[in-house]
Each structure stands twice: as C-alpha cells, then as structure tokens.
Amino acid sequence: MLVTGVSSVVLFASAEEVEGIAGLSLVEAALTTGFTFSLIAFLLVGSVGLGKKAFRDGRKIYDQKVVKCYICNEPLPEASLRQVGRLHSSHYQTVHPDTWKWSQKWRRMWILTVVPSVLTFVLGMYIAFSGNYLGLLVVAIAMIPLLTLTWLRSLKLRQFRREWTAKRKEL
Numbered sequence: 001m002l003v004t005g006v007s008s009v010v011l012f013a014s015a016e017e018v019e020g021i022a023g024l025s026l027v028e029a030a031l032t033t034g035f036t037f038s039l040i041a042f043l044l045v046g047s048v049g050l051g052k053k054a055f056r057d058g059r060k061i062y063d064q065k066v067v068k069c070y071i072c073n074e075p076l077p078e079a080s081l082r083q084v085g086r087l088h089s090s091h092y093q094t095v096h097p098d099t100w101k102w103s104q105k106w107r108r109m110w111i112l113t114v115v116p117s118v119l120t121f122v123l124g125m126y127i128a129f130s131g132n133y134l135g136l137l138v139v140a141i142a143m144i145p146l147l148t149l150t151w152l153r154s155l156k157l158r159q160f161r162r163e164w165t166a167k168r169k170e171l
Contacts, residue, residue: 067079069091069095069096070161071096071099071157071161071164072164074091074095076088076091096160096164098160099157099160102156102160106153109149113145113146113149114146117142117143118142120142121139123138124136124137124138124139124140124141124142
C-alpha cells in the first residue's frame with residue numbers, strides 16, 4: 001500500500017511538472033509520465049535479468065569440459081577449454097597429423113585477424129557513442145572476418161571428420 005501511494009505521489013508530481021513544461025493537460029501528462037516510468041522499470045528489470053543470464057551462459061562456456069576428439073570421438077583426458085591444446089595435442093599429432101598441421105597454421109591466421117578486428121570494433125563503438133550511428137556499421141564490418149573464420153573452421157573440421165570416416169570405412 002505504501003509503495004502504491006508513494007508511486008502515485010511521484011507520478012502526480014511528475015505529471016504536474018510535465019504539464020507545466022509541455023503545456024499538456026494533466027491527464028495527458030500523467031499518462032506520458034506513467035508510461036515513461038513503466039518503460040524505465042521494464043528496461044531495468046530486463047537488463048538485470050539479461051545480465052544474469054549472460055553471466056550464467058558465460059560460466060557454462062568457461063566451465064565446459066572437452067572429453068572426446070572432434071574427429072574420431074575417441075575418449076580423451078577431461079580438459080577445460082584453456083587446457084585442451086596442452087592435454088590433447090599428442091592425440092592430434094599422432095592420430096590426425098593433417099588436422100594438427102592445419103590447426104597450427106589456422107591459429108596464426110586467427111591471431112592476425114582478431115587483433116585488427118578488435119581494434120576496429122573499439123573504434124566503431126567510439127564513433128557510435130560519440131553520436132554518429134555509422135559507427136555501428138564499422139562494428140558490423142569488424143565482426144565479418146571473425147564470423148567468416150569461425151564458419152570456415154567448422155567447415156574444415158567437418159571435412160577432416162568426413163575424410164577420417166571414409167578412411168576408416170576403407171579399412
């Protein structure tokens with residue numbers, strides 16, 4: 001009851017202020033102010049909820065464990081995403097040498113692409129926050145190489161898997 005009364009007083013006081021500034025009737029000002037407060041509350045609740053979800057999803061990715069080979073599904077020692085290269089490299093070097101060589105070359109290309117893309121992304125955000133919405137176009141342009149490389153990597157890993165499966169069927 002107290003919350004409703006306080007919010008009504010705040011809404012009424014804000015509506016009188018809007019009425020004086022905009023020259024609207026008291027009812028129009030009250031509706032406009034009420035809608036504005038409702039929108040702000042909705043955005044705050046939504047952003048807090050999305051922030052918590054993003055944190056949980058990020059935690060799931062960080063805590064994810066890799067326990068099998070991408071190509072042959074052979075069980076491997078359990079490793080976090082940070083440890084995969086160190087713990088699983090011997091398997092890929094011996095069982096899938098072509099994939100290992102390609103992965104080493106690909107890692108260099110990925111680093112050479114990520115650094116300029118991140119710098120372009122930061123520049124685009126600076127431009128967008130300074131009021132020029134063309135900065136959002138720069139942000140999109142920065143994301144294109146990263147998305148393209150991610151897509152090409154998944155295609156190449158799928159190709160390695162198909163080749164391995166074909167060789168296995170021949171034997």
